[in-house]
Amino acid sequence: MQCSKCSGKAVIQLQHGSLCKIHFLNYFEEKVFKTIKKYKLIDRNDRICVAASGGKDSLTVLYLTKKYLEQYDLKTNLFALLIDEGIANYRKTTIKDLKTFCKEHKIKLVIASAKEEFGYTLDRAYPIINKETKKKPCNICGVWRRYLINKYARKNKATKLVTGHNLDDEAQAIIMNTFKANTSLSAHLGPVSGIEDHDLFVQRVKPLYFCAEKETRLYCLLKGFQVDFTECPYAQEGLRAKVRDMLNDFENQYKGTKQSIINSFLEVLPLIKEHQIKINSSPLNICKICQEPANQEICNTCKLKEVLKNGKKKRV
Amino acid sequence: MNILIKRETEQKQKNISFSKNTVKDLLEQLKINPETVILTRNNEVLTEDDVLNDKDSLEILNVVSGG
Numbered sequence A: 001m002q003c004s005k006c007s008g009k010a011v012i013q014l015q016h017g018s019l020c021k022i023h024f025l026n027y028f029e030e031k032v033f034k035t036i037k038k039y040k041l042i043d044r045n046d047r048i049c050v051a052a053s054g055g056k057d058s059l060t061v062l063y064l065t066k067k068y069l070e071q072y073d074l075k076t077n078l079f080a081l082l083i084d085e086g087i088a089n090y091r092k093t094t095i096k097d098l099k100t101f102c103k104e105h106k107i108k109l110v111i112a113s114a115k116e117e118f119g120y121t122l123d124r125a126y127p128i129i130n131k132e133t134k135k136k137p138c139n140i141c142g143v144w145r146r147y148l149i150n151k152y153a154r155k156n157k158a159t160k161l162v163t164g165h166n167l168d169d170e171a172q173a174i175i176m177n178t179f180k181a182n183t184s185l186s187a188h189l190g191p192v193s194g195i196e197d198h199d200l201f202v203q204r205v206k207p208l209y210f211c212a213e214k215e216t217r218l219y220c221l222l223k224g225f226q227v228d229f230t231e232c233p234y235a236q237e238g239l240r241a242k243v244r245d246m247l248n249d250f251e252n253q254y255k256g257t258k259q260s261i262i263n264s265f266l267e268v269l270p271l272i273k274e275h276q277i278k279i280n281s282s283p284l285n286i287c288k289i290c291q292e293p294a295n296q297e298i299c300n301t302c303k304l305k306e307v308l309k310n311g312k313k314k315r316v
Numbered sequence B: 001m002n003i004l005i006k007r008e009t010e011q012k013q014k015n016i017s018f019s020k021n022t023v024k025d026l027l028e029q030l031k032i033n034p035e036t037v038i039l040t041r042n043n044e045v046l047t048e049d050d051v052l053n054d055k056d057s058l059e060i061l062n063v064v065s066g067g
């Protein structure tokens, strides 16, 4: 199959035509840069933290954020932030890959470790917490990660937090929230996350918002980025995996399904945000113990710390 | 015809017999959703309409990464 723009061999078939390697790379980068501009994801004076795991999305967004800054001659600061949750046989590989990548592209890398922050790796904390609360590793991991990312981004004076969320991630989240009637969670979605500004919260932005997962994977492949495929030993096929498979089935039969989900969502998103601000169902507090942002008086991370303390006492 | 395929997550190559023409046909036979993979032949990326030949050696890359 031939590229719609030249006589080159196509590497992907998109809705509006097929593209060769060169034209695909251009198309992909332009799409990301347009998203950044249209939604004002990056400002002239921003100091940017890219949340990175070493996976395909984070390498792509890290590389393209840097390219964007260089292209527009923005003298903005940029650094990558990796959270080491303490998962044996998993994080080590991705840390190594990310270190190599950052070195090669001259990007500063900050690593925040759960072990240092909480005194426990996820591997050690999980059995204790699970015994007390039945929480799964991914629940704990998610709470820790959100906490550490925000705290370390802020500590390093970031004004924006760039994440690698792509079109598939977002479409899945929209559908999951719809299935669970969780409108308040949906209010936090969009290319710029969150509903209201808060001093303690670094605003999260998603330059890959309109990039399908397959496009991102292809971009990495064609750019020769070393992507690691070690799976997290705790990864489970939950609701998200089911929704992902369902959306891929639909996409295969009805091209453009995921994009349409995003487009219709973006049309109503301002209304959802407005509504949430009005009913203010979960106002942002400051945790009494650690002074980090929280939904209640005490943040989820401090609650987990409590559980760990009690669990340990019982063991002695 | 015979086609050799190797999946990213597996070490071994598999030999399969295939009687149709294109990448799309092959994925249908293997019951793989084209949305979830990228196929390469000698490091060249294929699209669904590309025609396969006897003794082609293909690699199937996963689009979705876990964790």
Ligand code: SF4
Binding pocket: A085, A137, A138, A139, A141, A142, A232, A233, A234, A235, A236, B066, B067
């Ligand atoms: S699969 Fe679960 S435990 Fe593993 S990195 Fe992802 S959220 Fe954390």
Ligand SMILES: [Zn+2]
Binding pocket: A003, A004, A005, A006, A007, A008, A019, A020, A021, A022, A023
């Ligand atoms: Zn071309």
Ligand SMILES: [Zn+2]
Binding pocket: A287, A288, A289, A290, A291, A292, A294, A298, A299, A300, A301, A302, A303
């Ligand atoms: Zn707290």
